[in-house]
Amino acid sequence: MRRRTALIALTICALLAGCGSRLTDEQRAALVVPQGGTAGTQDGAVTGEDGAVSEGTAEQPGAANPQEPNKQPNPPGSIAGGCQGTGGATDKGVTAGEITIANISDISGPVPGLFQSAQQATKAFVEYFNATQGSVCGRKLKLVSFDSRTDSGGDQQATSQACEQAFALVGSMSAFDQGGGPAAAGCGIPDLRASTVTAQRQRTAVSFGVASNVVNLVSSAGPDLVKSSFPGGVNAAAYLYLNADASAQNAKSMQKAAEARGIKFVYSQAIDITDVNYAPYVAKLKETGTKIVYWIGSAQYAVRLQQAMRQQGYTPEAFITDPSAYDPQYIKQGGAAVDGTVVYTNGALFEESNAQVALYKQWLGRVAPGAAPSYFGMFAWSAARLFVTTAAKVGPQLTRKAMLEAVRGVHDFTAEGMVAPQDVGGKRTSACMTLVRLKGGAWSRLAPASGYSCGTLIDTGVGG
Numbered sequence: 001m002r003r004r005t006a007l008i009a010l011t012i013c014a015l016l017a018g019c020g021s022r023l024t025d026e027q028r029a030a031l032v033v034p035q036g037g038t039a040g041t042q043d044g045a046v047t048g049e050d051g052a053v054s055e056g057t058a059e060q061p062g063a064a065n066p067q068e069p070n071k072q073p074n075p076p077g078s079i080a081g082g083c084q085g086t087g088g089a090t091d092k093g094v095t096a097g098e099i100t101i102a103n104i105s106d107i108s109g110p111v112p113g114l115f116q117s118a119q120q121a122t123k124a125f126v127e128y129f130n131a132t133q134g135s136v137c138g139r140k141l142k143l144v145s146f147d148s149r150t151d152s153g154g155d156q157q158a159t160s161q162a163c164e165q166a167f168a169l170v171g172s173m174s175a176f177d178q179g180g181g182p183a184a185a186g187c188g189i190p191d192l193r194a195s196t197v198t199a200q201r202q203r204t205a206v207s208f209g210v211a212s213n214v215v216n217l218v219s220s221a222g223p224d225l226v227k228s229s230f231p232g233g234v235n236a237a238a239y240l241y242l243n244a245d246a247s248a249q250n251a252k253s254m255q256k257a258a259e260a261r262g263i264k265f266v267y268s269q270a271i272d273i274t275d276v277n278y279a280p281y282v283a284k285l286k287e288t289g290t291k292i293v294y295w296i297g298s299a300q301y302a303v304r305l306q307q308a309m310r311q312q313g314y315t316p317e318a319f320i321t322d323p324s325a326y327d328p329q330y331i332k333q334g335g336a337a338v339d340g341t342v343v344y345t346n347g348a349l350f351e352e353s354n355a356q357v358a359l360y361k362q363w364l365g366r367v368a369p370g371a372a373p374s375y376f377g378m379f380a381w382s383a384a385r386l387f388v389t390t391a392a393k394v395g396p397q398l399t400r401k402a403m404l405e406a407v408r409g410v411h412d413f414t415a416e417g418m419v420a421p422q423d424v425g426g427k428r429t430s431a432c433m434t435l436v437r438l439k440g441g442a443w444s445r446l447a448p449a450s451g452y453s454c455g456t457l458i459d460t461g462v463g464g
Contacts, residue, residue, distance in 0.1 A: 086138035087396030093167030094398050100142045101126075101387065102166035103380070104158040104180065105173045109150025115173035118194050119145055121377035122171035124363035125384035136388055137396045148172075152179030163187035168403065170387045171380030177201040190403045192387050192424075194379030198246065199463060202427060208407055210383040210415075211346075212422040215249050215463030217429040218257035220455030222344050225435050225447050226292065226320065227262065229342075233291030233317040235264045240281060240305065242297035243270035251296040253462035258294075260458055266290060271301070278308035286314050295321040302341070303334040310337045318342050323375045331441055341438045342446060346420035346430045347378045351443055356381070356418035382415035386424065420452045431455055 086096040093100040103122040105115040126143045144165055146158035159180030162169055168190040174180070177193070178200035184191050185204050196202045196209035227234050237258070241251035248270060255265060266288040269281060282305075285293060293309075293316045295302050302321050309315070319338075323345045324330075330338060348354040350361075350373055360381045361373050390410065394402045408425040420432035432452035436443050447453065 083137040083392050083395060085396040087398060090397055091167060091399045092163075093165065094139070097139055098142050099136060099139045099168075099391065099398070100144060100166045101168050101170040101384075102144045102146060102162035103171050104146045104148050104155060104162060104169060105171075105380075106150040106175055107147040109154075111150065114150055114175065115194075115376055117371065117374040117377040118171055118173035118380035120364060120368045120371055121360060121374075121380035122384050124360065124367045125171075125381050125388075127367055128359065128363040129384075129388060133388075136391045137398070139398075141388070143170075148174040148176070148180070150175050152176035155179035156183055159183040159189075163189050167398070167400065168192065168387060171383040173197075173376055173380065177207075181207065188400050188404070190387075190400055190407060192383045192407065194376055194383050199249075206404060208424050208427065210386055210413065210422060210424055211379050211419075211430075212424050212427055213429045214427060215253050216460050217457045218254055218460055219429060219431045219433055220257070220261055220458055221431060221433040221453045222254070222455075223258040223261040223263050224455055225344070225433060225453055226258070226318070229435060229447050230292055230318045234262065235291075236289050237263050237265045237292040237294065238267035238269070238285055238288065238290040239265060239294045239296070240269050240271060241295065242301060243272045244297075247296045249463040251294075253460040254294070254296070256460040256462060257458045260460075263292075271297075271305075276304075278305050279312065281305070282308045282312045282314055285309070285316070286312065291317045293319045295319065299324045299327065299330045300333065303330065303338055306334060306341070307337045315340075320344065323347070325438075326375050326436065326443065328372050331438065339438055339440065343436050343438075343443075344433050345375065345436060346422075346433050346452060347375060348418050349434070349436060349443070349445060352445070354417060356385075356416045360418075378418060382413075382418055385415050385418075386410065386413055420454070429457060431457055 088096045103119050105119040107113060107116050107119065123143055123145070126141045130140050144162070146162060148155040148158050155174045155177055156179040159169070160183045163183060166189070169184065170192050171194050172191070173194045175197060177196060178198040181201045181204040184206050188206060191204070191207040193207060193209050195211035195213065196207055199215065201207050202209070202214060239251050239255045241247045255268060259265065267284055267290055269284070271278070271281060295305060302325055306319060319340060320342045323343055325338070325341055326343045326345060348357050350357060357373070357378070360378065364371055364373055364377065390403060390406045391398055394406050410425040411423045412421045413424050414421055420430050422430050432454040434448070434452050435446040437446040
């Protein structure tokens with residue numbers, strides 16, 4: 001499995017690359033999700049001398065003090081520490097007292113509020129930083145927000161506007177992010193996204209997914225965790241996925257990686273986005289004796305498949321999907337039919353103690369009362385943290401060019417333990433992963449016992 005859009009298949013939500021404006025509403029709603037990851041800072045990585053993540057387990061840090069929620073272990077107070085002088089107006093979107101950053105996320109469209117959590121998390125970090133951390137070399141943060149409208153044209157238009165108004169793009173999440181790639185590259189704006197969804201945006205020189213993912217690189221940690229957790233099903237697995245470019249590429253890549261680690265597949269099937277009858281696919285799962293079902297596609301389709309499985313009295317040993325299902329709405333929509341779902345992720349678990357997650361939740365509650373923390377929100381919070389950390393390292397003479405050069409040197413980012421090590425600058429899939437399982441309407445850790453399991457990257461050759 002992989003971590004890309006935590007893998008985008010990391011496919012975090014891309015459909016037909018380059019065709020956003022030509023899809024039907026239902027097709028555009030069928031966004032595929034990341035495979036596993038969330039981003040993080042330069043500490044806590046399990047690395048070898050060459051900087052590659054090695055096999056093993058990475059531990060997560062402890063919790064914040066609930067009595068003093070602003071006092072965290074390793075607080076971001078050191079983000080801008082020691083930086084003297086403002087440097088004046090050094091580049092577009094930068095003044096002596098302010099840095100303007102922009103977030104472009106899908107707010108409207110066939111799935112209203114699709115990535116609103118990414119925009120909310122970016123706003124939450126900006127509010128947190130300005131209120132408690134002071135400034136970056138004397139400059140406060142100013143956030144301008146845009147709606148990419150779940151459309152490649154919307155992403156392009158918003159990016160063009162942001163190029164003129166902001167110094168950088170931070171924490172953005174767009175299902176059709178290929179639309180804004182040429183505009184971002186053309187103006188040279190640093191683009192620290194929560195995650196890059198399409199191959200086109202991944203190849204854009206100025207764009208970096210803080211959930212760092214590429215389709216052809218899959219961590220061995222995913223299939224190895226599945227093998228150890230469900231040993232009785234490794235000789236009878238199936239891969240089902242939405243018949244859309246991003247999901248299909250990621251499914252094929254992840255299946256090849258799983259096969260390389262000893263998992264045998266007896267059935268593999270693409271399902272058209274407009275298909276509403278899942279009964280034949282369930283019948284085939286039963287006929288082939290499938291014991292482990294993998295799914296790549298948006299959570300709403302995962303719910304549809306599991307409801308069909310429930311109707312036919314079919315219960316596999318494991319139903320495994322990407323982090324898009326790690327969300328309260330998934331439980332609400334699926335109810336008892338989705339109980340038992342296993343999700344792979346390389347971000348901290350909301351159910352466990354984590355200092356950065358505690359900060360994120362606290363400030364999310366201030367800027368968007370009632371909003372639930374999300375996997376995508378963790379990505380965006382981490383992206384904002386990486387932006388501030390990197391800008392402070394650049395110093396008072398902040399320019400887009402200097403910022404991009406600094407980001408390219410970030411290879412083990414964990415956002416103070418919020419996520420597994422991410423090779424943001426190298427644009428390589430994270431090698432670490434955790435499995436969580438839904439049981440009785442609540443998520444809990446399945447494997448490993450703590451932290452993450454870190455493997456090696458398998459080059460499947462798919463989409464590379």
